Amino acid sequence: MLNIIKADMYRILRGKGFYITIILLFAVIVLQTAVSSKATVGMYNTEEAVIDTIEEFTEEVLLAPEAFTGSTAAFEMMEGTDTLLYFLLPIIIFIAAADFSTDTVKNVLSNGVPRVKYYLSKLILSCAFCFLFLLLNIMVPIVTATILRGFGGAFNVDFILRLLRPFSAQLFMCIAVTCVGIFFVFTTKRTAAVNGAYISFCLLPMLIIYIFFTLNEKLEFLFKYDVISNIRMLVHIDVANSTDIIRAFVVGAFYILASTIGGILIFRESEIK
DSSP states (O other): HHHHHHHHHHHHHHHHHHHHHHHHHHHHHHHHHHBBBOOOOOOOSSSOOOOOSHHHHHHIIITTTOOOOHHHHHHHHHGGGOOOOOHHHHHHIIOOOOOOOOTHHHHHHHHHHHHHHHHHHHHOOOOOOOOHHHHHHHHHHHHHHHHHHHOOSSSSSSHHHHHHHHHHHHHHHHHHHHHHHHHHHHOOOOHHHHHHHHHHHHHHHHHHHHHHHHHGGGGGGGGGGGGHHHHHHHGGGGSOOHHHHHHHHHHHHHHHHHHHHHHHHHHHSSSSO
């Protein structure tokens, strides 16, 4: 299994796609941190004046007193952690789906590699990148906001613990989505199908629930069973209801176990053409 992971890492790091994805992710995080603030800054306009110069933009947005500082940036950015899932999709494609499109999987399996080991190696590496992306989502904002506006608080054990609780909870849910993504790879074996299924999994449940909610507000409870809604809720894990937290972890565990067990069983019985 370790040899498969090493081979995948070597192949991914030699390709341009990985670096393009990382650069785009890094740029998006930095940009969001730089221009975001607790107060709404829509279209770079304020109630007092229109921002139309670099100097005014720097003063009103980048250095605004209500903008994120190093101590708050990570927590604010975790509000949009689900956005990282779309950057994770190409990584899943590079790691697992590429083997099917290039027929590399035939060579690996013909050399006696067990299918379960092959499946788990792809899953473990994808989860490792999931962890990396979430780590970047908190580290880059902290560094960026601190450079622009200072840390604005005490960097101590209490701060780290407050950061780790929502980070760990969101990581668990994002790993659940990663497991579902790998499931789609090994059941469809086609990149286009994986893209469609993965994006649909991330978007459609919340959209459908929202439509039901607009028809009947009593159906609002359905959001509590949606993965993306739970990822957003868990950033407030310190103040969230314990029942909602437990339910979120049950939902995440269900997707991890169901997709992993189901994916392995289907892949073991499937024919590799």
